[in-house]
Amino acid sequence: MKGVMIQGTASNVGKSWIATGLCRLLVCHGLAIAPFKSQNMSNNSYITRNEEEIGRAQGIQAEAAFVEATVDMNPILLKPTSDQRSEVIIHGVSQAAWTGSEYRTHWYEQGKQAIKQSVQRLEQDYDALVIEGAGSPVEVNLNDRELVNMSVADLIDVPVILVADIDRGGVFASIVGTLELLSEKHRKRVKGLIINKFRGERALFESGIEWIENYTGVPVLGVLPHLEDHGIEGEDSLTVQSTSAKREKSLDIAVIHWPYLSNETDISPLTQEQDVSIRYVRSVDQLGKPDALILPGTRSTIEDYLACEEKGLTEAIRVYAERGGVIVGICGGYQILSDVMYRHEADREGVQGIGIFPLSTTFVKNKQTIRVSGHIHEASGYSPVPMSGYEIHLGRTAGSIKYPFLQLNDEPEGISLDQGRLIGTYLHDCFHNDGWRTEWLNRLRRKSGLSEQVMIDTSDRDERYERLAKHLETYLNTEKIIKMIEESAP
Structure with a gap:
């Protein structure tokens, strides 16, 4: 099958972001494109139309390619539940939680078969795949049974573009080191390089490009300037960053950063508000007196609660609420705000x-x-405005709920106390609903003496994909990439 694979010299170098932009760019050049990541390790999920769970990044990439996301675009999803264990989801179905060694022993062959099946199905409907790798392709201690980098490039028989992040420093060493550690067979698969997150004068880097190409024999397909506020959601918590205030006076919204934080993309619409500053809180001394506190989702609710209780953070949250603080708990955050959590039905x-x-x-x-x-x-x-989103949870929360937060699918959902000061809900993407988000923020603004703001549209994902595609087309050798894809067919 035709395609191109985006691999990186490390995690968080921009693979997902570039793959998303390429999906839109290549569609604009007339190709029927599907995104593909054979194995994704992330607690950021996306629910397909068939209500199956895949990695958030592949759902976003499918949107960029104007196609409906399916489990075949991410056949294996690993969701970390601790430092050593992950929930294994194959074709949208949860299998079990395994350690890395157990997974490599018991699930490797099944995972490889799932990948083959997905590629065969995608081949029937699309011209080419934009394939995303994971981490680095030269994790030499794991490469004998890896399912996401060069083994996938071999399986589909596609060229590889290697992405390096110049912003973190050491770009020459990271490129050369990666290529040197690849086997000769896999080194030949690397047909181009992309330098990402460049700052400064491009002219000063020309000699660097010349050195890279002469030393490695691999062409540099482009140098991408660092793009602020691109609005494309990150794949995992490595992309979580506090956002500074964009005005002198702004709302201070604190977000609890659980050890196993999940679906932090719930917060992303707030970062588009010009008078909102988001900061992540990991300890009591960081909490302070925010205008509002958000407890987001977690993949390991009880374990994250206990970890924060040990630090005294849960008691600080309780005191904040008792003193009139505004709180929204989403999914795992909602569960943690309840009186008691039972590990299982017999507990x-x-x-x-x-x-x-x-x-x-x-x-x-x-x-x-x-x-x-x-x-x-x-x-x-609150005003009875429309709401939509998705739910992903193992917990069932019950009790005397006199004031529900939502009416979803004809059933009451969540809880709202003190006229909406304290909210708990299982609805992910609740802040993506512009009407309610604006009303919630304007309450905070009035309380803080700030001016109310008009509603902004955060549903303009299509515009963001277009801007990203234009950015890539400006700085990448698109013609060479398309030629690379066309020549990739076996």
Whole structure:
């Protein structure tokens, strides 16, 4: 099958971002493109139309390519539940949680077969694949059974473009070192290089490009300037960064950074508000007195709660709420705000939560993955505007809920106390709903003595994909990349 694979000299060099832009760019040049990442390790999820779970990045890339995301675009998703274990999801179905060694022993062959099946199905519907690798292709201790870098390039028989991040320094060593550690066979697969996150005068780097090409024999296909505020969601928590205030006076919104933070893309619409500053909190001394506090999702709810309790952070959250603080808990954050969390249905003792909501959460085996829509509940204290998003959770939260937050799929959902000052919900993407987000923020603005703002449209993903594609077309040798893809067919 035709295609091109984007690999990197390290994690967070821009592979996902570039693959997303290439999906839109190549579609604009007349190719029917599908994104593909054989194995993704991320706690950022995307729910397909069939309500199956894949990596968030491949869902975004499918949107950029004007196609509907499917499990074949990310046949294997690994969601870390601890430093040593990950939930294994194959073709959208959760299998079990395994250590790395167990996965390599028990799931390697099944994973390889799932990848082959997905490629065969994608080949029937698309001209070419934009394939994303993971981390570095030269993790020499793991390469004998890897399922995401050169083994996939070999399977599909496609050329590789290697991306390096110049912003972190050491770009020459990272490129040369990666190429040197590749086998001769795989070194020949690398047909081009991209230098990403460049700052400064391009003319001063011309001699560097010449040196790289002469030393490695691989052409530099482009030098991409560092692009601020591109609006493309990151693949995982490596891309989480605090955003500085864009005005002298701004709302201070704190976000708890759990050890196993998941779906932090829920926060991204807030970063587009000009008078909102987001900061991530990992300890008590970082909490301060924010205008609002968000407890986002977590892949390991009880473990993350206990880790933060040990630091005294959960008690600080409780005190913040008692003193009139504004809190939104999403998914795992909602569960942590309940009175008690039970590890399973037979658990009678449970783990005490922060206790802001008079509810209990019980964790069950079957995961809920569903797209939902509805509106703000009339008892929530907010205007009954439309709401939509998705749910991914193992917990079931129940109790006496007099004031639900939402009415979703004809059922009440979540909780809203003190006229919406304290909110708990399983709805991911709730801040992507512009009407409610604007009302919530304007309440904070009035309370803080700031001017109310009009609603901004954060649903302009298509415009962001277009801007990214134009950015790539400006700085990359698009003609050579397209030729590379056309010549890749076996």
